[in-house]
Amino acid sequence: MMPYEDIQIQLVDTPPIHEDTESWVYHLLRVADYLLLVLDLADDDIIVSTESYLPPLPQEHPAPAEGELPARPVQIVGCKLTSTALASGRQSQ
Numbered sequence: 001m002m003p004y005e006d007i008q009i010q011l012v013d014t015p016p017i018h019e020d021t022e023s024w025v026y027h028l029l030r031v032a033d034y035l036l037l038v039l040d041l042a043d044d045d046i047i048v049s050t051e052s053y054l055p056p057l058p059q060e061h062p063a064p065a066e067g068e069l070p071a072r073p074v075q076i077v078g079c080k081l082t083s084t085a086l087a088s089g090r091q092s093q
Helices: 023-031 046-053 083-088
Strands: 002-004 007-011 035-040 074-079
Touching: 035 046
Parallel strands: 035 074
Antiparallel strands: 002 007
């Protein structure tokens, strides 16, 4: 836990979400107070991949329907590494 002012913050790094993601990962997403999604910008089908692997993230549902995530702050960032950068251990510019 990381203290910040009067709260405790816990960062949880999950495995990548894909078609075979185990249910406990989705449970973490459901109970988290804040989500930071890191998307692979090198994926040519990024929108299709994201929509097919993540349940909908409702914006204004007071009580989520079964299979949906409750509304919460979600920040989405993108990361793109080239195969050359990965091989050398450097991030692309």
